[in-house]
Amino acid sequence: MKVYMTQEIRNLGIVGHGDAGKTSLVAAMLFVTGATNRLGRVDEGTAPTDCDDEEIARKISLNITPAYIEHKGCKINVIDTPGYASFIANARPALRVCEAALFVVDAVNGVGVQTEKAWEMADELNRPRPRFIVVNKLDKERADFGATLKSLRDTFGKKCVPLTLPIGSEKNFRGVVDVIHMKAYEFDAAGKAKEIPIPSDGRGYIDETHEALIEAVAESDDTLMEHFFDSGTLKDDEFIGGMKKAILNRTLTPVFAASSVNLAGISSLLDAIADYAPNPADIGKVKAHADFDPSSPELERAVTDSETASGYVFRTVVENFGKITMIKVWSGVFKSDANMFNVNKSSQERLGPVHVILGKNLEKITEAHAGDIIAVTKLKDTVSGDTLCDKAASICYDHVSFPEPAISFAIEPKSRVDEDKLSGAIHKILEEDLLLHYHRNDETKEFELSGSSQQHIETVVSKLKNRYHVEVTLHQPKVPYRETIKARVEVQGRHKKQTGGRGQFGDCKCIFEPLPRGGGFEFKDKIFGGAIPQQWRPAVEKGIKDTAVRGAIAGYPLVDFKVELIDGSFHPVDSDDLSFQLAGRKAFKTMIEKANPVLLEPVMNVEVAAPQEFSGDIMGDLNSRRGRIQGMDSKGTMQVIKAQVPMSEMLTYPQTLNSITSARGTYHMELSHYDEVPMHISQKIVQQAIAEGRVRKEEED
Numbered sequence: 001m002k003v004y005m006t007q008e009i010r011n012l013g014i015v016g017h018g019d020a021g022k023t024s025l026v027a028a029m030l031f032v033t034g035a036t037n038r039l040g041r042v043d044e045g046t047a048p049t050d051c052d053d054e055e056i057a058r059k060i061s062l063n064i065t066p067a068y069i070e071h072k073g074c075k076i077n078v079i080d081t082p083g084y085a086s087f088i089a090n091a092r093p094a095l096r097v098c099e100a101a102l103f104v105v106d107a108v109n110g111v112g113v114q115t116e117k118a119w120e121m122a123d124e125l126n127r128p129r130p131r132f133i134v135v136n137k138l139d140k141e142r143a144d145f146g147a148t149l150k151s152l153r154d155t156f157g158k159k160c161v162p163l164t165l166p167i168g169s170e171k172n173f174r175g176v177v178d179v180i181h182m183k184a185y186e187f188d189a190a191g192k193a194k195e196i197p198i199p200s201d202g203r204g205y206i207d208e209t210h211e212a213l214i215e216a217v218a219e220s221d222d223t224l225m226e227h228f229f230d231s232g233t234l235k236d237d238e239f240i241g242g243m244k245k246a247i248l249n250r251t252l253t254p255v256f257a258a259s260s261v262n263l264a265g266i267s268s269l270l271d272a273i274a275d276y277a278p279n280p281a282d283i284g285k286v287k288a289h290a291d292f293d294p295s296s297p298e299l300e301r302a303v304t305d306s307e308t309a310s311g312y313v314f315r316t317v318v319e320n321f322g323k324i325t326m327i328k329v330w331s332g333v334f335k336s337d338a339n340m341f342n343v344n345k346s347s348q349e350r351l352g353p354v355h356v357i358l359g360k361n362l363e364k365i366t367e368a369h370a371g372d373i374i375a376v377t378k379l380k381d382t383v384s385g386d387t388l389c390d391k392a393a394s395i396c397y398d399h400v401s402f403p404e405p406a407i408s409f410a411i412e413p414k415s416r417v418d419e420d421k422l423s424g425a426i427h428k429i430l431e432e433d434l435l436l437h438y439h440r441n442d443e444t445k446e447f448e449l450s451g452s453s454q455q456h457i458e459t460v461v462s463k464l465k466n467r468y469h470v471e472v473t474l475h476q477p478k479v480p481y482r483e484t485i486k487a488r489v490e491v492q493g494r495h496k497k498q499t500g501g502r503g504q505f506g507d508c509k510c511i512f513e514p515l516p517r518g519g520g521f522e523f524k525d526k527i528f529g530g531a532i533p534q535q536w537r538p539a540v541e542k543g544i545k546d547t548a549v550r551g552a553i554a555g556y557p558l559v560d561f562k563v564e565l566i567d568g569s570f571h572p573v574d575s576d577d578l579s580f581q582l583a584g585r586k587a588f589k590t591m592i593e594k595a596n597p598v599l600l601e602p603v604m605n606v607e608v609a610a611p612q613e614f615s616g617d618i619m620g621d622l623n624s625r626r627g628r629i630q631g632m633d634s635k636g637t638m639q640v641i642k643a644q645v646p647m648s649e650m651l652t653y654p655q656t657l658n659s660i661t662s663a664r665g666t667y668h669m670e671l672s673h674y675d676e677v678p679m680h681i682s683q684k685i686v687q688q689a690i691a692e693g694r695v696r697k698e699e700e701d
Helices: 022-032 053-058 088-097 113-123 145-156 203-219 222-231 236-248 266-276 416-432 454-468 534-548 577-592 612-624 653-661 679-692
Strands: 009-015 065-071 074-080 100-106 131-136 160-162 164-167 175-178 183-187 193-196 253-257 286-289 298-301 310-319 322-331 339-342 347-350 354-358 361-365 373-377 387-389 407-413 437-440 447-451 472-475 482-485 489-497 504-514 521-525 561-569 597-611 628-635 638-646 666-676
Touching: 009 022, 009 088, 009 113, 009 266, 022 065, 022 074, 022 131, 022 266, 053 454, 065 266, 065 354, 074 266, 088 113, 088 310, 100 113, 100 145, 113 145, 131 145, 131 266, 145 160, 145 253, 160 203, 164 203, 164 266, 183 266, 203 222, 203 236, 222 236, 236 266, 253 266, 310 416, 361 373, 407 416, 407 454, 416 437, 416 454, 447 454, 454 472, 482 504, 489 577, 504 534, 504 577, 521 534, 534 561, 534 577, 597 612, 597 653, 597 679, 612 628, 612 638, 612 653, 638 666, 653 666
Parallel strands: 009 074, 009 100, 100 131, 131 253, 160 253, 164 253, 521 561
Antiparallel strands: 065 074, 164 175, 175 183, 183 193, 286 298, 310 322, 310 387, 322 373, 339 347, 339 387, 354 361, 354 373, 407 447, 407 472, 437 447, 482 597, 489 504, 504 561, 597 638, 597 666, 628 638
């Protein structure tokens, strides 16, 4: 295919609420321009950007997938993104590497919750992005362009202005009016446009919209505003040039009417993208650092071929034949078989052939220019978030940050065969899925899979089974309870055993007392003289510590206590290191009966962000979880509620928060401290621990 220069490239992240028709819109764009020979459909599993088996089976997008469209002498790179709450954070890398965002809004249901989240994302990631909006599904029953436009303006402001208006409604939607050039078009089954007279019905509104568009463009620039006041309108070149500038500066957000099913309005949308969307150089220089350390000197790099080559890896796909690495070329020219330096890994990489991307299909090209989006295969060290560049002109682009996981499950292989394959399969999925975390909990000894939602984790389990033939079971992760004591006691631990030959003898007297929360464990030798020889005193400490790990009442580690070794006795023949370890264990067991041991639970600092109207319900729910509200802050239109809540009460919180807020709320939590478990709850935990066999009967000494 043709190699495109920077000025001929347009990059758009396709974002919006789930089921608004993003994937179908991309399929329509590809079909109308001849990039595909049939119109792909999500429900049939033929959409070009639904490449993953899980996406096809579930009929939703799970990750980002690029495609390209050749139209009006431009290469339009589009990146299809997920719209459901569980996966929308995956849209962040797409927006990071695209100069503009195309929002898809359902004409029946209006602005969705995830549309608002995607709008916020487009304001982040180093710089705000110009936006285009397409009101999709105008052929559906109850589709209403006017109501949707009002919803857009109420949510995002009056800068949302139509560039096309629909002709006909619902099943009679067949064309659009181009408000810029004041022309009307209807579309055939292949999406081809035919000019028709502007309908007389609604002509007054069409004229008003045209005048409002001219005024909106004029208001974006002081010079244009003066010309508008002088003449009451703008010249064609002022109007068109001013429109592109207004879109770039985000003072104007164009809105388009379309249907990805009957293809009406699709070619008009593509015309406007080619004419008015920014090319990669329009955004100016890209900020970066000298290396992967964020504290290293800041740099800027112009998006131009004249700079040395550099690119950012925004997605990795692991296939049976190897890895596909997707790259945004930020500067210079990427050529096949070039040697590049991975700044993050401090390693050399050989590119191999350079490809353009259309869903799962790759096509080789000789080179890619600044601003383009490409793929290479079989890089050995490079992963998502890495920067590739010329080592002589090192630069590192900031990686995309993702929200912390909202839910965790303990994961266990179903068989020994599954156990052998699990780690390798998980790590391949981790390369693709940047929302997923996998780690071993050192306290509970469980392997935990953490993600954005239960639905997210379920897709991972399905991938393990279907792609890697690994079967696993999930269950709620164990809460890492701990135990401590509340009373100061003095006890004796005496171990004596005669077996006919040399016996065992160890005797120690200890004081146990509680320490403040977080105090850990202290052992102090307070013996003066030779009651216990010096070389055996550490054995008493070891015996106590080894027993404390198994707890006092429920099998959880005993913490936050101090031991003073104050006296003891020994036998010159029978005493040894093991005897004093066993004496320490007996002292610990005697202490348990007297020192009032209690159960401790982890308490989390929780921050919940949601629209203000949900604050009352959120606080009520947190209180019902034994939470303590610590305060509230405002963050834009969101209310941030801070609370401290026991971890055990937060295991199922994501589902509840989604239900309360209609998936408009998010939360983050981290460990604050450990606190005593209320007695009525502690009793249940102890009974469960006994049933699970955590509380073991002490073996005979």
